[in-house]
Amino acid sequence: MIEIKNISKVFKKSKGIFNISFSINEGDITGLIGDNGAGKTTLIKSIMGDYKLDEGEIEFFGDNKNFRLLIGYFPDQNNFPKSEKIYDYCRYILDLKKIKIKDIKEKFDNLVNMLGLEEYINYTFEKLSSGMQKRALLIPLLLTDPKLIILDEPTENLDVNSRLEFLKLIKYLSTEFKIMILITSHNINELEDYINKVIFLKNGKICYKDKFEKSKSSLIDLYHKHLGTENKHMVFDDLKEIRK
Incomplete structure (x- = not known):
């Protein structure tokens, strides 16, 4: 498990995250929810090591030093060269981690097959749909055997079918x-069928965290209760028809 223990990262004008604590266990899918500016990105960057903590510590399977080698970050849709072929991009990312595709060829082929990209491995990203691009970006990430994957708005710019396919x-x-x-x-509606834990952030602090079961509660109801109805730019898409 990864355990976040009372971490804080404070910027000027008292912006940042404050006294954040939570844990994630093997097999957990934890939804991190908050309004723009709530501190989600700061928290992610603090976990990834982009920001030096002002307080607290992070332990990953009991290790508080080298754990970031076991964390995979799913890149933003616009943060990769779209003129690159999938294979070349995978090779480049793995080279940075001193891993040669030829040394893990069987594993590479298995992942390509699992993601349904056999016919497209030598296509450039720009020739793929947004959904297929997302799947292709998972290949080098999974080849590094991460224990934790952090995904920041991974379904942004996808249509409803592609979003649900990716979440599955x-x-x-x-x-x-x-x-x-x-x-x-x-x-947040789309997360209800997939997460088993939820964390709400507000003004850099956790205002709610707990296990989540769709049969017992609604994310929208929890959102209104703990974050307030004045926040208007959380999206509540009606996915009932697509789920039928």
């Missing part, structure tokens, strides 16, 4: 490979 894939990774998932989204 994330659920599969959690269930079959016991990978811990931390996922943010402004589209």
Whole structure:
């Protein structure tokens, strides 16, 4: 498990995150929800090591030093060269981690097949749909055997079918490979079928955290209760028809 223990990162004008504590266990999919400016990105960057903590510590399977080698970050949709072929991009990312594709060829091929990208491995990203681009970006990430994957708005710019398809894939990774998932989204309705824990952030602090079961509660109701109805730019898409 990863355990976040009372971490704080404070910027000028008292912006940042304050006394954040929570844990994620193997197989958990944890939804991190909050309004713009609530501190989600600061929290993610603090976990990833982009920001030096002012207080607190992070332990990953009891290790508080080298744990970031076991964390995979899913890149933003615009943060990769779209003129690159999938294979070349995967090779480049793995080279940075001193891993040669030829040394893990069987694993690479298995992942490509699992993600349904056999016919497209030598296509450039710009020739793929947004949904296929998302799947392709998972290849180098999964080849590094992460224990935790952090996804920041991974379904942004996808249509409803592609969003649900991608979230089902994330659920599969959690269930079959016991990978811990931390996922943010402004589209909280779509998270209800996939997460089993939820954390609400407000003004850099956790205002609610608990296990989540769709049969017992609604994310929208929890959102209104703990974050307030004055926040208007959380998206509540009606996905009932697509789920039928």
